[in-house]
Amino acid sequence: MSGMCHCGSEKPFEECCGPILAGEAKAITAEALMRSRYSAYAVGQIDYLGNTLHPDNRHDHDVDATRSWAINSEWLSLEIGATEGGSKDDDKGMVEFTATFKEKGVQRKHHENSRFEKIEGLWYYVDGELVAPATQVRDTPKVGRNEPCPCGSGKKFKKCCG
Secondary structure, three states: OOOEOOOOOOOEHHHOHHHHHOOOOOOOOHHHHHHHHHHHHHHOOHHHHHHOEOHHHHHHOOHHHHHHHHHOEEEEEEEEEEEEEOOOOOOEEEEEEEEEEEEOOEEEEEEEEEEEEEEOOEEEEEEEEEOOOOOOOOOOOOOOOOOEOOOOOOOEHHHOOO
């Protein structure tokens, strides 16, 4: 597979996640494992996803559901947010990421804080916690249906912008 890597690194796939997915190289950081796992979704390498799960968490891995999600989605982009630990010298790390994908024609975002652990020199995905969307706080009072429209038209809100 040629072209830029799916993970958004702006490197060619063959120099980024390709060798990791092929087993020719290992992810040296938690972020590198996160990026390679995203690329595995994008190219449908389901076995890689199972193999990079922490051994303690493989018992509840649903291979068929993972395969279905990977194959039936169009993987659009990966954005890495905050990271904690996860360097080549660490044994644990956290990577915040947002994966944007299209499923059944609808664009969606998966925003997660993922935990990683290194065992005998290999990074594994432990688990993740979804990040809830930020609460939107209204900075102006709510306009009632029968109040004048704030646009200045002179009409009631329900007959204008409401």
